[in-house]
Amino acid sequence: xxxxxxxxxxxxxxxxxxxxxxxxxxxxxxxxxxxxxxxxxxxxxxxxxxxxxxxxxxxxxxxxxxxxxxxxxxxxxxxxxxxxxxxxxxxxxxxxxxxxxxxxxxxxxxxxxxxxxxxxxxxxxxxxxxxxxxxxxxxxxxxxxxxxxxxxxxxxxxxxxxxxxxxxxxxxxxxxxxxxxxxxxxxxxxxxxxxxxxxxxxxxxxxxxxxxxxxxxxxxxxxxxxxxxxxxxxxxxxxxxxxxxxxxxxxxxxxxxxxxxxxxxxxxxxxxxxxx
Amino acid sequence: xxxxxxxxxxxxxxxxxxxxxxxxxxxxxxxxxxxxxxxxxxxxxxxxxxxxxxxxxxxxxxxxxxxxxxxxxxxxxxxxxxxxxxxxxxxxxxxxxxxxxxxxxxxxxxxxxxxxxxxxxxxxxxxxxxxxxxxxxxxxxxxxxxxxxxxxxxxxxxxxxxxxxxxxxxxxxxxxxxxxxxxxxxxxxxxxxxxxxxxxxxxxxxxxxxxxxxxxxxxxxxxxxxxxxxxxxxxxxxxxxxxxxxxxxxxxxxxxxxxxxxxxxxxxxxxxxxxxxxxxxxxxxxxxxxxxxxxxxxxxxxxxx
Numbered sequence: 260x261x262x263x264x265x266x267x268x269x270x271x272x273x274x275x276x277x278x279x280x281x282x283x284x285x286x287x288x289x290x291x292x293x294x295x296x297x298x299x300x301x302x303x304x305x306x307x308x309x310x311x312x313x314x315x316x317x318x319x320x321x322x323x324x325x326x327x328x329x330x331x332x333x334x335x336x337x338x339x340x341x342x343x344x345x346x347x348x349x350x351x352x353x354x355x356x357x358x359x360x361x362x363x364x365x366x367x368x369x370x371x372x373x374x375x376x377x378x379x380x381x382x383x384x385x386x387x388x389x390x391x392x393x394x395x396x397x398x399x400x401x402x403x404x405x406x407x408x409x410x411x412x413x414x415x416x417x418x419x420x421x422x423x424x425x426x427x428x429x430x431x432x433x434x435x436x437x438x439x440x441x442x443x444x445x446x447x448x449x450x451x452x453x454x455x456x457x458x459x460x461x462x463x464x465x466x467x468x469x470x471x472x473x474x475x476x477x478x479x480x481x482x483x484x485x486x487x488x489x490x491x492x493x494x495x496x497x498x499x500x501x502x503x504x505x506x507x508x509x510x511x512x513x514x515x516x517x518x519x520x521x522x523x524x525x526x527x528x529x530x531x532x533x534x535x
Numbered sequence: 536x537x538x539x540x541x542x543x544x545x546x547x548x549x550x551x552x553x554x555x556x557x558x559x560x561x562x563x564x565x566x567x568x569x570x571x572x573x574x575x576x577x578x579x580x581x582x583x584x585x586x587x588x589x590x591x592x593x594x595x596x597x598x599x600x601x602x603x604x605x606x607x608x609x610x611x612x613x614x615x616x617x618x619x620x621x622x623x624x625x626x627x628x629x630x631x632x633x634x635x636x637x638x639x640x641x642x643x644x645x646x647x648x649x650x651x652x653x654x655x656x657x658x659x660x661x662x663x664x665x666x667x668x669x670x671x672x673x674x675x676x677x678x679x680x681x682x683x684x685x686x687x688x689x690x691x692x693x694x695x696x697x698x699x700x701x702x703x704x705x706x707x708x709x710x711x712x713x714x715x716x717x718x719x720x721x722x723x724x725x726x727x728x729x730x731x732x733x734x735x736x737x738x739x740x741x742x743x744x745x746x747x748x749x750x751x752x753x754x755x756x757x758x759x760x761x762x763x764x765x766x767x768x769x770x771x772x773x774x775x776x777x778x779x780x781x782x783x784x785x786x787x788x789x790x791x792x793x794x795x796x797x798x799x800x801x802x803x804x805x806x807x808x809x810x811x812x813x814x815x816x817x818x819x820x821x822x823x824x825x826x827x828x829x830x831x832x833x834x835x836x837x838x839x840x
Contacts, residue, residue, distance in 0.1 A: 371546070372553035376816050377778030380796060381557075384808055387800045388564045464677045468782050471679050472797060487680060491786075494683060495691045505680035512675035 261524070267517030274511050277330040285324035286312070289481045293319030298497045314499040316489060325481040326503050332470070332482040333511060336393055337462040340400035341455055347401060348408025349451065353439055355409065356416020366413065370406035378403055382465065386474040396466055396475055404458060411454050415447045449526045456519030460512040467508045483508050540824070547820050554816050555606060555809075559599050562805045571803040572615055589615065611813065612806035616799070621810040625792055629814060632791030635783070636776040638711035643718030644769060650719075651726025652758065655734065666723060673720025678779050682713040682786040699788035710787040714779050718772045725768050729761035736760075763834045770826025774819045 277284060286309045296305060296319040305311045305321065313322040355366035373381075382399050389395035419425065428438040469475035470484025478485065483504035490500025568589070569582045586592045590601070605612065611622045654666035689709060690698035697706045733739065734757055742752055781793035788794070792811045799807035 368549060368553065371550050372557065375550050375820055376554055376557075376812055377774055377781070377819065379778040379781045380812055380815060383781065383796065383800050384558075384561055384812070387803070388561050460675065464675075467677055468679055471782065472785065474800070484679075487683065491683060494687055498687060501680065501683045501687070505677070505684070508677050508680065509672070509675045512677075513671060516671070516675060 261521060263517045263524075264521030267514045267521060270510055270514030271518070274330050274334060274514065277327045278334045281328045281331060285321070285327040286310075287321035287324040289320060289324040289328040290479070291320065295319065298493065300497070301499050313503045314497065316486075316497070316500055317493060322486075322499060322503050325486060326483070326507050328481040329483045329486060329504060329507065330511075332393060332476045332480060333463055333466060333508075336396045336400070336466045336476075337459050337515075339393075339397040340404070340462045340466075341458045343397060343401035344404040344458065345408050345451070345455060348405035348410075349412050349444075349447075351405065352409040352412025353416060353443070355413045356420055357435060357439060357443075363413075366409055370410050373403050373406040374410075378465065379468065382469060383472065383474060386469055391474055391477050393476060393480070396469065399469075400462055400465065404462075407458060408451070408454060411450065412447065415450060416443070419443055419446060449522065453519050453523050453526070456515045456522065460515035460519070463508060463512050463515065467504075540828070543824050543827075547817075547824070550820060551813070551816065552603075554813065555603060556599075558809045558812055559602055562809065563595060565803060565805060568615055568803055568805065589613075606813070611810040614799075614804055614807045616802050616804040616807070621806040622814075624807060625795065625810040625814055628790060628792045628795045631789060632777070632780050632784070632793060633818075634707070635710055635714065635780055635789060635791055636773065638707055639713075639715035639776055639779075640718060640769070640773060642711055642715035643722055643772070646715075647719045647722035648726050648758075648765070651723040652730055652753070654723070654727045655730035656753075658731065663727075666727065670720040670724050673716045673723075676716065677782075678713055678717060679782045679786050681716060682710070682783060685709050685713055686786075700790075706787075710783050710789050713786075714776060714783045717779065718776060721772065722765060722768060725764050726761065729764050730757060733757045733761045759833070763830050766826060766830050766833060770823055773822045777815050777819060 281289075287305065293306065293315070296303065296311070296315050297317055299305075299311050299315040299319070301312060301314040301322075303311045303314065305315075311321050311323070313326065315321055316325070351366050354362040356363070381403055385399035385402060386395060389399060424442060425438060428442060429435075466475055467482070467484030467487070470482045471488045473485075473488060475484055476482035486504040487501055490497065490504070493500055567586075568591070569577075569585050573581060573585060583592070590598060593601075602612070609622060610620065611625075613619065614621045614624055617624055650666050650669070654663045657663055686698040686709065689696045696709050697703075698709065700706055739752065739757055742756055743749075747756075777793075780789075780791060781796060783789065784791045784793035785797050792815065796808055796811040799805075799811070
């Protein structure tokens with residue numbers, strides 16, 4: 260394992276620990292307001308002798324605690340969204356690759372349609388229709404990004420379906436479904452993992468972006484994008500409000516990207532041209 | 536070639552039909568717009584009148600056909616908020632977005648290609664390290680956050696550049712650079728790897744052995760051969776730039792279609808949202824077609840079929 264892979268795993272381990280143990284790690288209740296401590300700069304002493312390490316926001320809520328709790332939204336939405344996208348997209352991609360002409364053209368036209376609208380725009384409309392909530396964020400993401408998985412699975416299928424072992428399976432009378440699950444899918448795992456990590460990084464950025472626009476996580480849930488939005492109006496008086504969640508978003512995205520790069524380096528050169 | 540272009544254009548129409556169907560279905564799901572458009576104390580009669588006026592009292596299929604039919608003639612319905620046709624409102628805001636997207640793209644390409652080439656030539660030196668560091672950060676930094684940081688540094692603290700609006704050329708700098716950073720990171724990565732790939736090939740060794748000046752080796756032969764994946768990526772980037780503009784325009788109050796769309800979503804002005812989505816989709820698809828044709832003309836080995 261190279262330095263990139265280790266760094267990526269380390270970052271994601273920190274995020275996962277923060278999300279799982281937020282209740283024990285965070286120094287304050289993320290939603291506890293303290294008007295007397297409004298916009299306190301970092302390292303201001305707070306209640307009970309604890310420091311507000313990263314300061315407080317306009318309502319006197321502890322920024323560090325909100326960043327820690329915000330990792331939950333980020334992690335849940337990213338894993339959920341990418342998981343559902345993969346569960347929908349991979350079977351459809353296989354159907355397009357192995358199911359004959361009709362499924363092939365149907366899936367390809369559908370991916371073309373979905374991917375020709377810029378994602379932010381479509382997600383914006385979907386969230387307006389569905390309403391701001393974590394489940395709806397996952398749904399909105401999956402409704403669009405399944406196409407990315409379908410497209411890559413399809414391009415991988417084009418190559419694999421010509422392989423002898425697929426033909427041998429057919430000659431041996433093994434059902435197509437079994438062939439796909441037992442023999443074809445394991446040969447796609449690597450490239451699909453690379454896509455998944457890229458999509459995870461994308462999901463993090465987009466979730467925060469939608470929350471920033473007020474169309475992502477519901478306002479009462481601490482989320483990194485929502486914190487950026489709240490901190491925006493106090494940009495000139497309280498830089499820490501936007502710095503802390505921004506760094507959290509960036510580092511998490513870097514973590515996923517590093518792991519993706521690492522997997523890709525291990526799999527090269529087969530991935531050239533298929534996964535960008 | 537001509538057959539290919541015709542097929543692609545036909546495919547574009549199929550895609551647009553699909554996009555319009557998706558948008559129509561979403562509109563039917565958004566609920567009764569009169570709740571947002573009328574004051575809370577409006578009478579039932581006023582509500583029904585407005586529904587009829589907007590054409591929302593008709594059967595869904597009929598609404599769908601007239602939506603498609605009108606769209607063909609360039610009529611994308613009337614904005615529910617502005618009380619004027621939606622298309623002109625969007626067209627008026629479109630140049631600002633195109634200006635922003637192309638400035639960002641130019642910034643990205645003009646910085647990324649020299650940096651990417653330099654990183655490939657000076658592999659494993661500080662230049663390479665600097666370039667890949669920049670790429671890592673540029674790819675992971677959300678535009679809405681880097682935008683806020685730039686405002687904090689260049690507008691609030693140093694007071695060099697305006698932080699909002701579109702008055703004068705100075706106002707373009709911050710949003711374009713912010714939006715272009717991500718593009719720069721991606722293009723730089725692909726330039727570097729594509730150049731490394733080409734520089735390792737036999738023909739480069741041959742022309743170097745022939746004694747051609749390094750300048751010609753690099754820019755006339757190597758870069759030209761490395762250009763295909765770069766051009767393909769530049770085209771893909773325009774899609775994410777148009778998408779990123781939605782967020783950037785909100786951060787910098789830039790008067791383009793992105794901000795228009797966000798505000799239209801907030802106020803449930805669906806015809807306006809539809810018009811923005813359609814126009815952006817058409818632009819994006821046309822650019823993709825153009826990019827594929829350019830890539831094919833750069834490399835005769837690519838067959839269009």
